[in-house]
Amino acid sequence: MARTALVTGASSGIGREIARELDSRGFRVILTARREDRLRELADELLDSRVIVCDLSREDECQRLHEEVKGEKVTVLVNNAGFGKLGDFDKIPLEDELRMIDTNVTAVHILTKLFLQDFKAADRGYILNVASSAGLMPGGPLMATYYATKAYVTSLTSAIHEELKMAGSRVKISALCPGPVDTEFNSVANAQFGVKSISAEYCAKRAVEGMFAGKMIIVPEKTLAFVTKAAHIPPRRLILAATGKLQSDKKV
Numbered sequence: 001m002a003r004t005a006l007v008t009g010a011s012s013g014i015g016r017e018i019a020r021e022l023d024s025r026g027f028r029v030i031l032t033a034r035r036e037d038r039l040r041e042l043a044d045e046l047l048d049s050r051v052i053v054c055d056l057s058r059e060d061e062c063q064r065l066h067e068e069v070k071g072e073k074v075t076v077l078v079n080n081a082g083f084g085k086l087g088d089f090d091k092i093p094l095e096d097e098l099r100m101i102d103t104n105v106t107a108v109h110i111l112t113k114l115f116l117q118d119f120k121a122a123d124r125g126y127i128l129n130v131a132s133s134a135g136l137m138p139g140g141p142l143m144a145t146y147y148a149t150k151a152y153v154t155s156l157t158s159a160i161h162e163e164l165k166m167a168g169s170r171v172k173i174s175a176l177c178p179g180p181v182d183t184e185f186n187s188v189a190n191a192q193f194g195v196k197s198i199s200a201e202y203c204a205k206r207a208v209e210g211m212f213a214g215k216m217i218i219v220p221e222k223t224l225a226f227v228t229k230a231a232h233i234p235p236r237r238l239i240l241a242a243t244g245k246l247q248s249d250k251k252v
């Protein structure tokens with residue numbers, strides 16, 4: 001029987017490429033997102049897949065997704081669905097931010113817990129939480145809520161990674177922390193990148209390699225890995241000012 005992976009946010013960008021990468025490695029891939037036509041298009045191209053349409057900003061939908069795949073013996077969970085919004089904190093509509101927190105934080109939290117319980121019971125499985133290099137920074141002026149959601153994902157994932165290590169578990173969990181990736185992220189965030197981006201395909205390959213290697217934090221770009229490590233050395237306020245400048249350049 002083929003091994004099975006569940007990928008959230010598979011209708012576009014990084015999630016779609018991770019689904020393709022897992023398919024090329026012989027996985028049956030369960031694809032989920034809100035846009036069914038996009039998911040079906042991808043499913044037609046993959047060897048063995050299933051489509052589940054789901055709005056992960058709703059807690060009941062996260063629970064339903066877990067229930068629906070109960071019989072599938074999922075051994076890989078990729079929590080990838082997410083989005084950002086660029087703008088001054090006081091100007092971004094509250095409802096957009098609450099939906100962001102529900103999608104980027106609450107859904108990742110719920111699915112990580114439910115699948116980790118299953119994986120620990122079976123003593124096998126991999127969880128890849130798609131955070132961002134934003135999650136390794138002290139904060140992100142003009143994308144304050146987005147950076148905060150990704151800091152949550154990075155912190156949660158790192159702590160669980162250590163818990164699993166302490167317990168000698170065979171279950172692995174990783175946080176993917178890329179810089180700019182060429183996807184639909186910008187059109188949703190109403191932004192443009194001020195620095196060079198990598199392709200979603202390259203990002204997905206490094207992500208899947210890192211996940212199976214059991215890495216805690218996966219930074220696909222070598223230069224960025226250095227920058228994110230160095231970001232912990234200078235005073236916090238200097239990094240915040242530099243990040244604020246970078247974010248201003250993103251204004252469309």
Ligand SMILES: NC(=O)c1ccc[n+]([C@@H]2O[C@H](COP(=O)([O-])OP(=O)(O)OC[C@H]3O[C@@H](n4cnc5c(N)ncnc54)[C@H](OP(=O)(O)O)[C@@H]3O)[C@@H](O)[C@H]2O)c1
Pocket residue numbers: 008009010011012013014015032033034035036038054055056057058080081082083084103130131132133177178179180181182183184185186188
């Ligand atoms: N692109 C970058 O520069 C970058 C860098 C670092 C991290 N990331 C992270 O990478 C992840 C993927 O983003 P991307 O860059 O690939 O952007 P993208 O092309 O816009 O893809 C986002 C995916 O998330 C899904 N999604 C959004 N809201 C959802 C909801 N409520 N329920 C279910 N699915 C939902 C979208 O599907 P539907 O719209 O069909 O629901 C889509 O498949 C995100 O977590 C993002 O924060 C991106």
